[in-house]
Amino acid sequence: MITSRISEDLKQGRRSLAVVGLGYVGLPAALAFAEHFSVIGYDCSQTKIEALCQGADPNGELSSDHFQQSNIVFSSDPDCLQKASFYVVAVPTPIDRYNKPDLTPLLAATQTVARFLKPGDYVVYESTVYPGCTREDCVPVLESVSGLKAGVDFWVGYSPERINPGDKNHTLSNTIKIVSGWDETSLSEIASVYETIIHAGVYRATTLEVAEAAKIIENTQRDVNIALMNELSIIFGRMGINTYEVLEAAGTKWNFLPFYPGLVGGHCIGVDPYYLDHKASQLKYHTQIISSGRFVNDSMGGYIGKKAVKQLIAMGKSPVGAKALVLGFTFKEDVSDIRNTKVADIVRELQDYGLKVDLVDPMADAQQVQREYGFILQPQPQSDYDIIVLAVAHEAYRNLSTATMQAWGRPDTLLVDVKGLFRHQRAELGWAYWSL
Numbered sequence: 001m002i003t004s005r006i007s008e009d010l011k012q013g014r015r016s017l018a019v020v021g022l023g024y025v026g027l028p029a030a031l032a033f034a035e036h037f038s039v040i041g042y043d044c045s046q047t048k049i050e051a052l053c054q055g056a057d058p059n060g061e062l063s064s065d066h067f068q069q070s071n072i073v074f075s076s077d078p079d080c081l082q083k084a085s086f087y088v089v090a091v092p093t094p095i096d097r098y099n100k101p102d103l104t105p106l107l108a109a110t111q112t113v114a115r116f117l118k119p120g121d122y123v124v125y126e127s128t129v130y131p132g133c134t135r136e137d138c139v140p141v142l143e144s145v146s147g148l149k150a151g152v153d154f155w156v157g158y159s160p161e162r163i164n165p166g167d168k169n170h171t172l173s174n175t176i177k178i179v180s181g182w183d184e185t186s187l188s189e190i191a192s193v194y195e196t197i198i199h200a201g202v203y204r205a206t207t208l209e210v211a212e213a214a215k216i217i218e219n220t221q222r223d224v225n226i227a228l229m230n231e232l233s234i235i236f237g238r239m240g241i242n243t244y245e246v247l248e249a250a251g252t253k254w255n256f257l258p259f260y261p262g263l264v265g266g267h268c269i270g271v272d273p274y275y276l277d278h279k280a281s282q283l284k285y286h287t288q289i290i291s292s293g294r295f296v297n298d299s300m301g302g303y304i305g306k307k308a309v310k311q312l313i314a315m316g317k318s319p320v321g322a323k324a325l326v327l328g329f330t331f332k333e334d335v336s337d338i339r340n341t342k343v344a345d346i347v348r349e350l351q352d353y354g355l356k357v358d359l360v361d362p363m364a365d366a367q368q369v370q371r372e373y374g375f376i377l378q379p380q381p382q383s384d385y386d387i388i389v390l391a392v393a394h395e396a397y398r399n400l401s402t403a404t405m406q407a408w409g410r411p412d413t414l415l416v417d418v419k420g421l422f423r424h425q426r427a428e429l430g431w432a433y434w435s436l
């Protein structure tokens, strides 16, 4: 067995750390490590590497200051990984069209790392996976491609990421990070490496599987709780009760949890529960609560679109040829990420009923929206809209004045206020109003 003080070697600059996958998770980690160690930032996307070499984050999360005086080399050439001894893997873990885990990027990255693995190396996964994935799916690939043995020649860890894009308060360094290792010694080394960048400290999970499970339930818990709020809003909608007003009232009790109805898109909350559901199915357990939560949340875009059309008809208007404005397209507020956005379901529902939809989002990239969804993003709203759907609570929309809204509408416009932003200004607006 090879004993190795990797944390000390990294600190002394004798060995290097590589981050594989430089997206929302990998890039901040790579730059944080590069303040202390010699770092290689590898991504298979050449376009991304070109931007990073210019000091620009394609996701718009980090400013150019973050790249200054960093001890980091960016490359899209896998051979750059030869020099590394501690690998951090942060590649996507999406679902396929049947909502099953798609491990293609994770296993491809694992193969790449395995080609360069040497005795004494460490591989730590940060991608969100189901419990057991690191040991059962990734380690066999590392072993078969490298010809080395885990726990004897090299060590494996799992350390889930908890960053929340768009959130300036909860950062990588001020949020406790869970770390886990193959055994006691590797756990202690991995913890020491992460303690260098996490000021809030690390939590040592007992096994890889505990750390994997801890991450997946963070998002599953949110998904199920939001689904409950969405279901409540469907019930209250039938009674003409405003759900946000109900939640405001209920929230005055000390133990009432602050969850709200809304669209659940993106690549975390709307995806991770499917990973857990997949693992449960393998174990012959059919999830009830987790899959019901997914069903409710996945249906909300279509539900909102239908409610808007019904209300328009109730106002004596035909949806065919009516003009709709949808404000916001990203999967949540204050980010540019459009992956798996459920606003797309609202747009399609309105179009299916014959409405002409103008889509506006100052945060989203128009080319990407067209490439991935086939929708044309308008630079600015026009006027005379029959329906305005306030779909995403971007800061710019949270601060909208009623006068600006009124300039986009007509005296008889219907406001579909998904997040209830205008619920206190309904009277001032003087429009028909609907929110979750």
Ligand SMILES: NC(=O)c1ccc[n+]([C@@H]2O[C@H](COP(=O)([O-])OP(=O)(O)OC[C@H]3O[C@@H](n4cnc5c(N)ncnc54)[C@H](O)[C@@H]3O)[C@@H](O)[C@H]2O)c1
Residues within 6 Å of the ligand: 020, 021, 022, 023, 024, 025, 026, 042, 043, 044, 045, 048, 090, 091, 092, 093, 105, 106, 108, 109, 112, 126, 127, 128, 129, 161, 162, 163, 164, 165, 267, 268
């Ligand atoms: N974004 C979040 O808020 C967040 C939070 C916690 C956990 N996670 C998890 O972290 C993981 C990464 O998510 P992300 O949002 O950073 O993804 P991302 O899409 O922003 O970035 C992933 C990067 O990996 C690169 N990549 C893909 N395959 C590769 C390969 N084989 N070799 C090298 N590079 C490769 C892509 O080009 C991309 O730049 C996922 O498992 C996700 O569930 C994400």
